[in-house]
Amino acid sequence: MTILATEALTKRYPRVTALDGLTVSVGAGVTGLVGANGAGKSTLIKILLGLVPASEGSARVLGLDPATQGQEIRRSVGYMPEHDCLPPDQSATEFVVHMARMSGLPRTTARERAADTLRHVGLQEERYRPIGGYSTGMKQRVKLAQALVHDPKVIFLDEPTNGLDPQGRDEMLRLVHRIGTEFGISVLVCSHLLGELERICDHVIVIDAGRLLRSSAIGELTQASQVISVEVEEGLEKLAARLTETGETVAVEGRSLTVQVRADETYDLLRDAVVDLDLNLVRLEQRHARIEDVFR
Known part of the structure; x- marks a missing residue:
């Protein structure tokens, strides 16, 4: 099953080309998108979500075209952004419920899903505290929870271990692996930390300066x-x-x-x-x- 695919996908900005004729496909499971900072990983995700238009080429996510069906894609896809974007004066519960409602869930269902999802990511009583007092690791878990709350078919994780200490990275990687294996949700995880992807991914896509270097099963790369x-x-x-x-x-x-x-x-x-x-x-x-x- 193909989760997403691109064909000669290109994105140009006035002074830089972020993606340069990228052709690649991603199947079910946990797929790593790896490249140095500035390689084009975040730009690719934004195009796939229909948030940024491509300059040339095409893309498909779950069979849908991001250029014209971005809203339908975002209903079926969870997204954990790299940057800190959480409201400091709200609790995790309030925020995740709000994101569930934004995805179309009824109020009662949204509250039930939020409680279950926050429990899955390891936030118990802390979920009622204002997010502004959270540690970096707790904030990353909130971002992961809001990406999962509407039960998506696939989630995009942009640098999910960013800013975490070694123990926090290990815990986050275990969560990501559980999502792909136990929850049955396909995962595209972006990272510049190569060793992390070797531990959790079934398939790895390597890009550099917006170009595809290699797309292989993890076993082929680490043989x-x-x-x-x-x-x-x-x-x-x-x-x-x-x-x-x-x-x-x-x-x-x-x-x-x-x-x-x-x-x-x-x-x-x-x-x-x-x-x-x-x-x-x-x-x-x-x-x-x-x-x-x-x-x-």
């Missing part, structure tokens, strides 16, 4: 490489020298040694070198590629 990472208690330099003498390609990276696998005999040579030098092996593992390798 095992032909490099072994080795760590020993002492004698790393001796091990590197011994392997180099046997014709292996090695490199010291901090406390680890990387070895390029050229044939099955590389493993045998590594084992024999560790034994001959009487070294204590701490770690031996095959490296996996990372999303950041695409940028390199």
Whole structure:
């Protein structure tokens, strides 16, 4: 099932081209949209929501055209913006109920949905306090709740971990993963933090300067490489020298040694070198590629 698709999508501003002939499609599940700041991620979301017109090309969201059917798209899509846009004098409950009503839910249903959604994102009694007194993590949860309250088919999350500490990022990522797996809602999550997307996404789209670099399943991007990472208690330099003498390609990276696998005999040579030098092996593992390798 195709959630959204673009064809030669271009957006030009007077001094910059935010999107440059972007052609890509997104299926169900959790999809990561990754790129450096200024790569065009936020512009793409605004076009898909019908908030900003494209200069050229076309787009479809749930089969609808953002250029002419933006209102219908926004009824079926949840959006968590990057910037802080919450009213400080309202409580989370009041705000999320209001957003539910804006999406067309009756008053009673809106209050029930708001209570359920705020509970899902981890806001209990705090939901009655004014938002102005919330921490950054609590505000991010409110923004996530308002994106979910009308039971959308897909949600767009723009930098959902922005401003959070490591624990807050982990909690937010777990929430996003639950939405895509347990709630059955497709997710497009934008981030410039590559490691985060590797943890939660089924598919990743990489863009740079508004152009598509790659669109692949996460498994294809993080598949095992032909490099072994080795760590020993002492004698790393001796091990590197011994392997180099046997014709292996090695490199010291901090406390680890990387070895390029050229044939099955590389493993045998590594084992024999560790034994001959009487070294204590701490770690031996095959490296996996990372999303950041695409940028390199």
